Amino acid sequence: MPKEKRLSLPDAIERFIPDNSRIVMGASLESVIPFAAGHEIMRRGRRDLTLIGPISDILFDQIIGAGCVRKVQAAWVGNVITGSGYNFRRAVESGRLETEDHTNLTISLALRAAAMGVPYLPTRTALGSDLFKTNPGLKTTTCPFTGDRLTAAAAIQPDVAVLHVQRSDVYGHAHAWGNLGISREACLAAHNIILTAEEIVDPEVITSDPNRVVVPGFRVSAVVHTPWGAHPSPVPGHYNRDHQAFLDYREASKTPEDFAAWKAEWVDGIGSPADYAALLGRERMARLAIREHDHSEPVDYGC
Amino acid sequence: MAADPTRNAGSDYTQADLMVAAAAREIADGEVVFVGMRLPLLGFLVAKSLHAPEAVGVYELGIIRESLASEPILTMGDLPNLRRSHWLADTADMMAILGRGDVDVSFIGGAQVDRFGNLNTTIIGRPDRIETRLPGSGGACDLACLARRHIIIMAHRKHRFVDRVDYITSPGYGDGGDWRRRVGLARGGPSAVITTLGVLRFDPDTREMVLASVHPGATPETIQNNTGWPLRRASDLQTTPPPTAGELAMIRRFDPHRYWTR
Numbered sequence: 001m002p003k004e005k006r007l008s009l010p011d012a013i014e015r016f017i018p019d020n021s022r023i024v025m026g027a028s029l030e031s032v033i034p035f036a037a038g039h040e041i042m043r044r045g046r047r048d049l050t051l052i053g054p055i056s057d058i059l060f061d062q063i064i065g066a067g068c069v070r071k072v073q074a075a076w077v078g079n080v081i082t083g084s085g086y087n088f089r090r091a092v093e094s095g096r097l098e099t100e101d102h103t104n105l106t107i108s109l110a111l112r113a114a115a116m117g118v119p120y121l122p123t124r125t126a127l128g129s130d131l132f133k134t135n136p137g138l139k140t141t142t143c144p145f146t147g148d149r150l151t152a153a154a155a156i157q158p159d160v161a162v163l164h165v166q167r168s169d170v171y172g173h174a175h176a177w178g179n180l181g182i183s184r185e186a187c188l189a190a191h192n193i194i195l196t197a198e199e200i201v202d203p204e205v206i207t208s209d210p211n212r213v214v215v216p217g218f219r220v221s222a223v224v225h226t227p228w229g230a231h232p233s234p235v236p237g238h239y240n241r242d243h244q245a246f247l248d249y250r251e252a253s254k255t256p257e258d259f260a261a262w263k264a265e266w267v268d269g270i271g272s273p274a275d276y277a278a279l280l281g282r283e284r285m286a287r288l289a290i291r292e293h294d295h296s297e298p299v300d301y302g303c
Numbered sequence: 304m305a306a307d308p309t310r311n312a313g314s315d316y317t318q319a320d321l322m323v324a325a326a327a328r329e330i331a332d333g334e335v336v337f338v339g340m341r342l343p344l345l346g347f348l349v350a351k352s353l354h355a356p357e358a359v360g361v362y363e364l365g366i367i368r369e370s371l372a373s374e375p376i377l378t379m380g381d382l383p384n385l386r387r388s389h390w391l392a393d394t395a396d397m398m399a400i401l402g403r404g405d406v407d408v409s410f411i412g413g414a415q416v417d418r419f420g421n422l423n424t425t426i427i428g429r430p431d432r433i434e435t436r437l438p439g440s441g442g443a444c445d446l447a448c449l450a451r452r453h454i455i456i457m458a459h460r461k462h463r464f465v466d467r468v469d470y471i472t473s474p475g476y477g478d479g480g481d482w483r484r485r486v487g488l489a490r491g492g493p494s495a496v497i498t499t500l501g502v503l504r505f506d507p508d509t510r511e512m513v514l515a516s517v518h519p520g521a522t523p524e525t526i527q528n529n530t531g532w533p534l535r536r537a538s539d540l541q542t543t544p545p546p547t548a549g550e551l552a553m554i555r556r557f558d559p560h561r562y563w564t565r
Binding site: 077080081084085089104105109112124126127131133150184185233290 | 340362380382385437438439477562
């Protein structure tokens with residue numbers, strides 16, 4: 001029998017995300033961003049973290065605002081529907097935050113390289129750009145076969161990947177559906193994988209559709225039951241994107257004082273998914289809930 | 304926006320409407336379109352619902368759509384954009400489509416652009432003396448490097464249209480001529496810049512930006528005054544046609560609360 005990996009969110013973060021950790025999260029870009037896990041990192045006051053991700057939306061801005069982050073390796077940090085991430089701006093412009101500028105493709109390749117155990121992977125993106133000046137993990141190289149000029153993206157090896165999924169069993173076998181972003185390479189590259197899941201299900205539910213499994217269960221370190229754990233980002237089959245939360249956050253992050261008030265309400269005062277649900281309120285949750293279900297046809301794996 | 308002299312006060316459309324319509328017209332039927340954030344999101348939907356029904360939408364999150372979503376979306380990750388789509392996959396899969404050269408056109412926005420169409424969305428200032436930190440590339444650099452052509456959409460202001468960008472996030476034509484080939488870029492480059500004031504294109508030899516079309520309400524002089532270098536004008540300078548009733552109807556359908564097109 002495999003080992004049960006179910007932990008509480010505080011236990012999972014305490015055990016697998018110490019200070020100085022290199023964490024990849026928000027790997028599905030705009031969807032299924034593990035906000036609950038990020039907020040637990042903030043509550044625990046972690047320091048000197050390195051955040052790794054593609055576009056990250058507002059989660060990185062929040063963790064940076066809480067003073068937990070020393071370095072960001074990402075393609076984009078901000079608020080997708082409004083633009084700037086104000087905490088990110090303040091931290092970079094005051095020299096408190098180190099950045100390595102990637103593109104969505106180079107961050108994917110950097111993680112894929114680590115997953116494959118090779119020092120870099122080549123690509124034709126970024127040639128002629130200034131990303132080479134602000135990212136020591138990108139260099140130009142010459143193809144040994146064709147002589148072509150290429151970009152080499154150095155491997156990025158995260159300590160931990162945090163992934164939010166729709167359902168997992170207690171052993172870390174999990175189904176994720178929707179757009180996957182760079183989730184697969186993020187998990188395959190990381191030493192540890194923490195799954196936060198909307199639902200905990202029987203192992204038979206997962207093995208009924210192995211094509212929908214996002215990452216090998218034996219590589220997973222912790223499974224945390226976290227309903228609404230990706231709010232305000234969308235989770236297919238569970239809830240829609242809460243645009244108002246992103247608009248409100250823009251206003252709430254314009255000054256450090258406003259951000260502190262936002263954090264006190266939405267992060268510091270939350271001890272459990274039930275607390276978060278109470279803060280969200282039944283009406284808002286009903287508004288975000290799936291209005292019209294649309295189930296896929298089952299597939300047949302029989303023999 | 305109310306104080307903007309180029310706003311067409313008496314008309315029933317906004318600058319953003321005109322930019323979306325102009326973006327939509329850049330898409331030909333059957334093309335594979337790598338759809339960016341914000342106004343381009345609408346431009347693709349307008350094109351797809353009017354003159355380019357066979358256009359295919361590729362989204363960096365890992366989504367391919369050959370049909371319109373069943374309801375309006377504010378951003379590409381909204382669930383209606385995933386539901387009944389034609390492929391949900393990895394970002395790396397979308398980048399493979401881009402890398403092989405199968406993307407005909409893509410759209411990107413920017414904070415700063417220069418006369419050769421290089422785009423900056425990373426740093427105002429210098430890397431060792433940052434004045435303003437912007438969000439970064441996202442997928443924009445990948446699109447500018449690997450799509451067969453890309454279109455830039457941005458506000459036309461003097462501090463945004465500069466002789467030389469502070470930082471090249473997304474390469475245009477570098478310092479002109481055959482620069483892209485020299486740095487190793489196999490294809491592509493910007494084909495148009497759609498601004499709040501006009502549409503600009505690029506000289507086929509020098510690769511310098513040329514004013515091609517002036518939006519109603521703007522003049523070549525206001526455009527020059529908002530551009531940080533002596534801007535060349537096309538010999539057949541046009542006036543941008545206003546959005547048609549059909550285009551406006553589609554823009555209102557896809558942006559019903561006028562979040563992007565106020």
